[in-house]
Amino acid sequence: MRVLVCVKRVPFTGGKMVLAPDSMALETRHLGFTISPHEECGVEEAVRMIEAKSGESVVLTLGPAEAAEQLRDAMALGVDRAIHLETDGSEWDPEATAAAIIDAIRADEAASGPFDLILFGNESADSGGFQVGLRVAGALGRPCVTGLKKVTIEGASVRCEQESEGGRDVYAVPMPAVLTVKEGLNLPRYPSVPGRMRAARKPVATMTPTQAQARLELASLVVPAGQGRRAEVLGSGPSAAPAVVEMLRKIGVV
Amino acid sequence: MAPVVALIEHADGKAFDTSLQTLAVARSFAAGQAVHALVLSSPIRLDLELGRNAVFALANDLGHYGVNVAHIAEHEALDSFAPDAWAAILGQLADQLDATAVFAAGTERGNEVMARVGARANLPLATNCIAVSAGDPITLTRQRWGGSLLEEARLNSTRPLVTVAPHAVPIETTEAETKVETFTPQLKEQELVVRVIEHVAAAGGGVSLAEARVVVSGGRGVGSKEGFAIIEELAGLLGGAVGCSRVVTSAGWRPHTDQVGQTGTKIAPELYIACGISGATQHMAGCKGAKRILAINSDAEAPIMLNSDYAVVGDLKEIVPAISKEIRANRGHAG
Numbered sequence: 001m002r003v004l005v006c007v008k009r010v011p012f013t014g015g016k017m018v019l020a021p022d023s024m025a026l027e028t029r030h031l032g033f034t035i036s037p038h039e040e041c042g043v044e045e046a047v048r049m050i051e052a053k054s055g056e057s058v059v060l061t062l063g064p065a066e067a068a069e070q071l072r073d074a075m076a077l078g079v080d081r082a083i084h085l086e087t088d089g090s091e092w093d094p095e096a097t098a099a100a101i102i103d104a105i106r107a108d109e110a111a112s113g114p115f116d117l118i119l120f121g122n123e124s125a126d127s128g129g130f131q132v133g134l135r136v137a138g139a140l141g142r143p144c145v146t147g148l149k150k151v152t153i154e155g156a157s158v159r160c161e162q163e164s165e166g167g168r169d170v171y172a173v174p175m176p177a178v179l180t181v182k183e184g185l186n187l188p189r190y191p192s193v194p195g196r197m198r199a200a201r202k203p204v205a206t207m208t209p210t211q212a213q214a215r216l217e218l219a220s221l222v223v224p225a226g227q228g229r230r231a232e233v234l235g236s237g238p239s240a241a242p243a244v245v246e247m248l249r250k251i252g253v254v
Numbered sequence: 255m256a257p258v259v260a261l262i263e264h265a266d267g268k269a270f271d272t273s274l275q276t277l278a279v280a281r282s283f284a285a286g287q288a289v290h291a292l293v294l295s296s297p298i299r300l301d302l303e304l305g306r307n308a309v310f311a312l313a314n315d316l317g318h319y320g321v322n323v324a325h326i327a328e329h330e331a332l333d334s335f336a337p338d339a340w341a342a343i344l345g346q347l348a349d350q351l352d353a354t355a356v357f358a359a360g361t362e363r364g365n366e367v368m369a370r371v372g373a374r375a376n377l378p379l380a381t382n383c384i385a386v387s388a389g390d391p392i393t394l395t396r397q398r399w400g401g402s403l404l405e406e407a408r409l410n411s412t413r414p415l416v417t418v419a420p421h422a423v424p425i426e427t428t429e430a431e432t433k434v435e436t437f438t439p440q441l442k443e444q445e446l447v448v449r450v451i452e453h454v455a456a457a458g459g460g461v462s463l464a465e466a467r468v469v470v471s472g473g474r475g476v477g478s479k480e481g482f483a484i485i486e487e488l489a490g491l492l493g494g495a496v497g498c499s500r501v502v503t504s505a506g507w508r509p510h511t512d513q514v515g516q517t518g519t520k521i522a523p524e525l526y527i528a529c530g531i532s533g534a535t536q537h538m539a540g541c542k543g544a545k546r547i548l549a550i551n552s553d554a555e556a557p558i559m560l561n562s563d564y565a566v567v568g569d570l571k572e573i574v575p576a577i578s579k580e581i582r583a584n585r586g587h588a589g
């Protein structure tokens with residue numbers, strides 16, 4: 001079988017959101033980069049599927065040259081090869097992102113056959129549009145199930161479990177299909193040293209797509225108010241316990 | 255003048271608060287244009303008559319939130335959730351009304367249905383907005399990073415699709431006469447391919463993380479799986495639930511269902527006790543709804559100290575058991 005997983009490079013912010021001087025992006029000079037935990041689970045699931053069924057797993061990203069780092073990370077975990085849709089690093093809206101991914105999928109499928117499954121995160125970590133996967137599925141005319149915490153291949157169809165009020169909702173759709181997944185789907189492995197060495201030799205196909213006209217345009221970023229109240233220190237060490245219990249009594253939880 | 259239309263999610267005869275919050279944003283965008291609502295219903299539910307009456311009463315009641323016309327769409331396929339069918343119906347109603355904008359709550363289902371509406375009609379969608387103003391272009395404010403950051407954006411669209419961030423804007427009440435109408439949707443077979451075929455109830459037992467009044471949470475500072483015994487003990491004494499940070503779930507110390515944060519559970523307890531958690535923005539995105547936060551951390555300069563109400567500085571391995579002991583001692587006196 002063939003499985004594609006789409007990931008987005010985002011900054012790994014710490015305890016505070018700090019904006020670049022033009023307020024159009026986060027200040028990332030001192031930050032590392034990563035992908036969403038949802039997408040990490042997507043990568044792990046793609047690798048496990050191919051380990052179980054054999055075939056080929058492919059990772060795709062649309063992002064700056066530096067996003068090659070995230071592709072190598074995915075390949076270090078076992079993904080076979082990568083597609084890099086290289087941009088100048090500016091923000092692409094969800095429609096433009098989906099359009100470029102759709103073109104890339106069509107081209108890859110024309111050359112190598114259809115993907116049985118295409119995996120996305122339920123939402124990207126930074127912009128949280130909740131839509132790129134559904135747009136790709138719509139254009140390809142494939143069923144799409146979202147927010148999955150469990151995926152089981154059963155013959156030509158896939159059983160999908162989604163957390164819902166008081167339990168799980170279950171879907172079953174025929175493949176080829178598009179799935180969006182959430183953290184908790186699995187527990188991703190850590191990359192091994194041999195895995196990293198193999199990843200360095202795996203193929204990355206780099207293309208430069210043209211950006212469709214954005215219809216949802218970022219104007220500026222704003223750090224929301226209400227952050228930065230200083231805690232009242234009730235004490236230090238175990239001797240603070242009586243003060244804590246006094247506070248608990250005051251707010252009515254004991 | 256053409257109206258705006260909003261999707262109303264409901265259960266047990268009650269509209270979701272998130273949908274009522276959505277109506278407040280839709281009404282301010284509409285600025286005098288009519289506000290229409292779509293309520294989906296199935297005629298083959300077990301509670302047939304009760305269900306139908308309840309849906310009618312719910313639709314009729316939307317006048318309190320500024321809805322001029324409520325459309326009840328009935329279809330037997332709506333018996334279980336089918337997101338493409340929901341999107342088809344919402345799209346059909348928007349077409350029929352020539353709606354100037356379509357709104358839904360930024361819930362899991364709201365976001366997914368609207369993304370499908372956007373994909374079908376080739377229209378842009380802005381998710382998790384907290385304010386939207388009409389104009390050319392439309393201007394809006396939306397949440398990023400699970401609400402840790404806001405984005406001002408321009409939306410160029412003849413029919414903007416907007417979802418409203420849950421619990422970020424208040425419900426507004428008003429008095430409008432609501433006309434209730436029925437809407438007969440046309441559904442194709444392929445719109446029912448993706449549909450809930452089974453609901454598996456969660457294994458009961460314990461206080462649910464999302465609903466607990468008190469959550470005691472542990473982070474990397476707890477040190478190990480076994481280290482959570484003292485966290486469980488305190489949570490038990492307070493009748494609360496155990497939570498954790500992502501470092502803890504990634505290490506396999508706790509299941510992901512315990513994780514609080516942007517990619518975990520979002521909680522709003524009376525009290526959140528964060529033990530050995532640094533306070534990364536992605537963690538705080540999950541607990542910022544807490545009424546009060548107590549941080550227990552060995553680092554007096556940890557970021558969580560700037561996002562909490564109370565703090566105890568020191569080793570959680572000593573402090574947490576001391577608090578449990580103190581609670582027990584107090585109960586001893588009382589009893």
Ligand SMILES: Cc1cc2nc3c(=O)[nH]c(=O)nc-3n(C[C@H](O)[C@H](O)[C@H](O)COP(=O)(O)OP(=O)(O)OC[C@H]3O[C@@H](n4cnc5c(N)ncnc54)[C@H](O)[C@@H]3O)c2cc1C
Pocket residue numbers: 011012013014034035036037125472473474475476498499500501502513514515516517518519529530531532533534535536537540550551552553556568569570571
């Ligand atoms: C897109 C994305 C989504 C994410 N989603 C989530 C999410 O949903 N939930 C989440 O939690 N994280 C999430 N993260 C990860 C997040 O950024 C942090 O890495 C994580 O929250 C840190 O966990 P921590 O506070 O336990 O560990 P650390 O940051 O390592 O902090 C440990 C803290 O414990 C204190 N400490 C150590 N020993 C002791 C002791 N003996 N006594 C008292 N204090 C002690 C230290 O001073 C420190 O402050 C996400 C990250 C990304 C990029």
Ligand SMILES: Nc1ncnc2c1ncn2[C@@H]1O[C@H](COP(=O)(O)O)[C@@H](O)[C@H]1O
Pocket residue numbers: 006007008009036038039060061062063094097119120121122123124125127128129130131132133
């Ligand atoms: N630039 C990108 N490159 C590759 N995949 C992406 C990109 N942006 C979004 N995606 C995928 O689409 C999912 C949903 O993104 P969004 O619609 O922005 O919330 C993400 O979790 C990724 O799997």
